[in-house]
Amino acid sequence: MQTLFLTCLTFLWQFDIMLHRPHGLNEMSMSNVEQLKELVRNDVDLEFLKTAAVAIAWEYDRLYRSLVSTPSLDDNVRKEEFGKRRASCAIDALVAACRRHAVPFEFKRLECNGQHKLLVKAGRVIIIQEPITTLKNDPQTSAYKRDLAKFHGLIRQLELDLGDLPGRIVDWSGCTLAVLLHGDSGGHFNQREKALGGLSLAIPDANYEGWVLRFDLHGVAMFGQVPDMGAGPIPNNLDQIQRDEVVVVSKRARRRGTA
């Protein structure tokens, strides 16, 4: 499957030209960063993101509780187990959010180890998840992620026929890779430190060695706040794109000068 996946990767997208550099962030112009911001803001459904973020926080808590309620494990083993299983928290949350908001997703099987990796397609943004230890973590490189990032633009692949496709090679072109980074609050195994401590949506550079952009979603996950994704063409506030100009004035009041 991976071979198929990689062989079907084709040409580069316009962003690839600027991101296909070792240290994309340094060399990218501000306008390109703004373009990326605009793309993410435009294509990633805010409600989807909020649902996923809130669900991840609950999944972390659920995982902690399930480990605590396993008496055969001591805290060191629980901590280790928590580290291994927290990726599934993000996967479960993302899949649930995808189903709720009708966002396409699928699991890709890696030929090298048989693992299934979740790919979410939110508009022109492909989202994968990645657990982190600290917020300063660099991307955890692996072959499939590097390939995704390198050819983040144009991924051509044979899709499974889920009953909705017109039986042809579907073009997933024009997509940018984004990574949902998530990590716990601390190193000890207790409820406070195993709560969701960081959550962000990050755009990697082409070599998957650094982050070009990161949107903090922790406030959304813990408090349901609206994520700040910077300035963009689609404002969150309706008034900014369409003002209510339906002004109805009383003629008498206008004559009196009170309207």
Place this chain on the structure above:
Amino acid sequence: MVVGLPNFCGARLTEARLARGMFKKTLGDLVGVSGTAITKYEEGEDKPQAERLDVIARQLGFPRSFFTARAWEEDLQPVFWRSRSTETRTARDMTEQRMRWLCEVFHFLEQEVEFPSLKLPDIDLPEDFRSLTQEDIERAAETMRDAWRLRSHPIPDVTLALENAGIPVVNLDFMSDKQDGFCFRSPTLGRPFVGINIHKVSAARARFDAAHELGHVVLHRSATPQQERDPATHKLLESQAHAFAAAFLFPKESFLAEVSTPSLDYFAALKKKWGMSVGAMIFRAWTLGVIDEGEKAGLQQNMGRRRWRGPLREPFDGLDQMPLEHPRMLRRGIEAVLADGILDRRAVVELLCLPRNEIERLTGLEPGFLSTAEVEELPLPMKRRAADGVDLAGGTVVTFPGTHRRV
């Protein structure tokens, strides 16, 4: 010889009867006269007595003053109906009366308030709508977007867009899923009016209906009532308004940029952003050449397999997920009149001579908003029963007043 109330208006009786979806015979049975008598009342050959008018008003649920006020005499043709072929004449008649009342309400309010002026840009289009091409329609939609400063982004509120441009919109529950909406232009009031049926429709459907009616306003200024009635030209008018609605809601440039994967899931994801139904997006993709005829048919078949076809079956069709848009122009008109302090709610209802709930529906007011305006008829005090007794000693009749019943 005509007897009865001299100022009775037969046209008003027709309006009220049709608005209630009644046949003359039915109304006659309810008020105790023949169907022929109702015909005579309506045609002005006879006028009912005051008592008979009271019964008619009560049976139809209208204030008595409604039948003595002048009817809106303007010919509203052509009316662009967006409806299905199975729609009944009765259902259409019921809606037509509301259109006249809509004009009356607007006219009444316009005497008191200033509404936003009509802002429709001049678009260079062929005079004869039969010469319109898909490119013309796309260009017209783009021009409207530019003129209304909507750029190429999703339109947050289509109803607001219309009302910002001075086109009053009214949401009506037609109780008929065969009617989607209507649009007509009143020469007297100098502007078009748009009506949307919100009976069992999703927000995406209602938005499309509003954009569809805007299409008639923009594209079909020269269409005649005969052309609207003719099945062949009616079909063309509808398909052009459809194409305009799709182009207005999801511009070509944005559609081609965003729809890289024409799959049902992807369309469903876009639906929430653009407020356009999956079915409409499939059609749009086909119109723009993103998918071919076979792919369109395949996607539509798969919509059926997923049980997405039919009213309120697509994703995000729930009103809790995507709420309906609400008009505000007429509601604000009523509010401005009331805020002015010259007229209170009761005076508004009396001057309009329409049933309170009809005014509330037409103006988008909350049900019951004008209920304080109703004249409450207090029940007459019951006459107390008295008991008479005969004074056996004196032979006189003594009346004993009835005792108060304790509740």
